[in-house]
Amino acid sequence: MRRRETPRGSLERSLMILSRIVSDQAEHNVTALAGELGLPVPTVHRIVAGLAHSGFLSRVARGRYGVGFALRALATEACSTSSLAVLVRPELDDLARRTRRIAHFGIFEGDMVTYLVKAGSNGDRLFTREGMQLEAYCSGIGKILLADLDAADLDRYLSAGPFIALTDTTQTDPGVLRDELERVRQDGFAMDDRSVAPDLTCFAVPVRWPDGRARGAISVSTLAPDTIPHVDGLIARMRKSALAIEHRVFGQAGPRRP
Incomplete structure (x- = not known):
């Protein structure tokens, strides 16, 4: 049986992925990112898709994502x-x-x-x-x-x-x-x-x-x-x-x- 991911675990993974993509400046695709972070590729794809849907990430090329408008607005306000x-x-x-x-x-x-x-x-x-x-x-x-x-x-x-x-x-x-x-x-x-x-x-x-x-x-x-x-x-x-x-x-x- 697949273990259900806890809210904390999901949040930590999302923040880890978001932070790495921001610092990476779209250098690596999702597959390479998953390998670098030691996470399953499907998990990274799912989290990245959710962040992109929310505007925190933006697709810049096939499999590559950069900073989205929502994250830029948040950073500006912060x-x-x-x-x-x-x-x-x-x-x-x-x-x-x-x-x-x-x-x-x-x-x-x-x-x-x-x-x-x-x-x-x-x-x-x-x-x-x-x-x-x-x-x-x-x-x-x-x-x-x-x-x-x-x-x-x-x-x-x-x-x-x-x-x-x-x-x-x-x-x-x-x-x-x-x-x-x-x-x-x-x-x-x-x-x-x-x-x-x-x-x-x-x-x-x-x-x-x-x-x-x-x-x-x-x-x-x-x-x-x-x-x-x-x-x-x-x-x-x-x-x-x-x-x-x-x-x-x-x-x-x-x-x-x-």
């Missing part, structure tokens, strides 16, 4: 700024509490940094607010996001100056900025050393999307006369928070780029 803010906030609150500093989460929009979440019991000490935008070239989060741009996009950004000095330490030379962004890319973190405000120092690390791109970043800010925390320990703590955000938002950590 990554909307309001949804991101809700998902990120608990982890950012935890980071602010652990570091006893003000923490931010921001994304790159229109060549500017948009702050989606601000956390910290002493947040009123800092002029930033949720929803505001700040120049990318001088902020910690902005440097993280700029450092991860494709070469053509970075060239376009750096050629679109002039860049305005907000303080005596703001770097505005495109060539020097390019070198700094390369260091940020190699180090995996950025520092804003009083380049936005004379009493403000920030550290930032990337939050990576499933494609490996840093489309978001988190920062921790220190205001004078507070002492700057031990950098290595702070960055390690921030990276843990970034990974936790990736797991909360996407269900997995984004791949680290070399």
Whole structure:
């Protein structure tokens, strides 16, 4: 007698197949996919047909399927700024509490940094607010996001100056900025050393999307006369928070780029 598949077992198989097809980008057909996942071919055919009927998958060739309209719509909604803010906030609150500093989460929009979440019991000490935008070239989060741009996009950004000095330490030379962004890319973190405000120092690390791109970043800010925390320990703590955000938002950590 054929054992009846439990709802949990069916769901797990469906999610496993859906996840593999999305990451596979229609590279393998259903038969090859079944072999790769260790599932019976008829089972994979049945699940794929159901997902296609629901719009989560779309047939792109004989036996091959890609992302469907329903899944694209769901992903768009899940990554909307309001949804991101809700998902990120608990982890950012935890980071602010652990570091006893003000923490931010921001994304790159229109060549500017948009702050989606601000956390910290002493947040009123800092002029930033949720929803505001700040120049990318001088902020910690902005440097993280700029450092991860494709070469053509970075060239376009750096050629679109002039860049305005907000303080005596703001770097505005495109060539020097390019070198700094390369260091940020190699180090995996950025520092804003009083380049936005004379009493403000920030550290930032990337939050990576499933494609490996840093489309978001988190920062921790220190205001004078507070002492700057031990950098290595702070960055390690921030990276843990970034990974936790990736797991909360996407269900997995984004791949680290070399």
